[in-house]
Amino acid sequence: MAQRTVLVVLFEGVQSLDVTGPVEVFGGATGPDGGPAYRVCTASLDGAPVRTSSGLTLVPDHTLADAPAPHTLVVPGGIGTRPEVPRLVDWVRAHGPRARRLVSVCTGAVVLARAGLLDGRRATTHWAYCDKLARDHPAVEVQPDPIYVRDGHVATSAGVTAGIDLALALVEEDLGRATALTIARHLVVFLRRPGNQAQFSAQLAAQTASREPLREVQQWITEHPDDDLGVEKLAARARLSPRHFARAFQAETGMTPGKYVDRVRVEHARRLLEDTSRGVEEVSRACGYGTPEAMRRAFLKALGTPPAEYRRRFHAPLPASHPHPVTL
Incomplete structure (x- = not known):
């Protein structure tokens, strides 16, 4: 089975768990031959290290210009999504539709919405930003309660750890429930919460x-x-x-x-x-x-x-x- 490429976009002010949660899930998946099932890589606009909202520094593998074509493109959230980042939005607008799956974590949905990729679709984001997303992008059907929402090849998730739930669901879709369960046990989390579970207990x-x-x-x-x-x-x-x-x-x-x-x-x-x-x-x-x-x-x-x-x-x-x- 050919490896699927997962590309995670990095930018200044990104939420570190929005990146590392899905990366740990996809990186922990093995294929039938025992090797990695996914090629997981990261990229920033200029290939330069980025500082996360918590102060950690992440070093990308590529610039966005030379990044490999992704099967699954992951756009994380964080304070870096609040100001306009025209170059990032333009890149996502141009390359997002080419991915087999387009995924956002937390306020990464804001980037997808600005790129016009959520118009006419159901989507969610962190509970604190759902109202703003709905106001700023009336063409998006914002659903504030679920921890993740899938609409065709586009999947959006709520805040932070919901990205792990969504990533586990995607691994289960690709490789079966046993593989997803093995990863969940390794990470000491639920196999996965259903997408329609409320963001809050x-x-x-x-x-x-x-x-x-x-x-x-x-x-x-x-x-x-x-x-x-x-x-x-x-x-x-x-x-x-x-x-x-x-x-x-x-x-x-x-x-x-x-x-x-x-x-x-x-x-x-x-x-x-x-x-x-x-x-x-x-x-x-x-x-x-x-x-x-x-x-x-x-x-x-x-x-x-x-x-x-x-x-x-x-x-x-x-x-x-x-x-x-x-x-x-």
């Missing part, structure tokens, strides 16, 4: 309550998804009336108690389906749904897929030599 999406009783309730919900998590019970734990608790919880966390519980339970069920062989009925009980049908409705609403199909796509059984689930 429930704990991150919700603000942390300032009052200690409400923070304790948030932690209790996370640790006891199978318990009775109705408003009355939660209010009692916070030593508040149900009405006062519901108002205070939403005011301090930005979401209702019921929505927070729903998100925690779906996330817990996802992890059990991905990392264990427990049956759907057992998982539904462990996550507080009571019945598989209740969990099925929750999955369809949150993820657009039923639990059985989700397990088929994302369950990662480990060999005997790895008896414990790999987690992030």
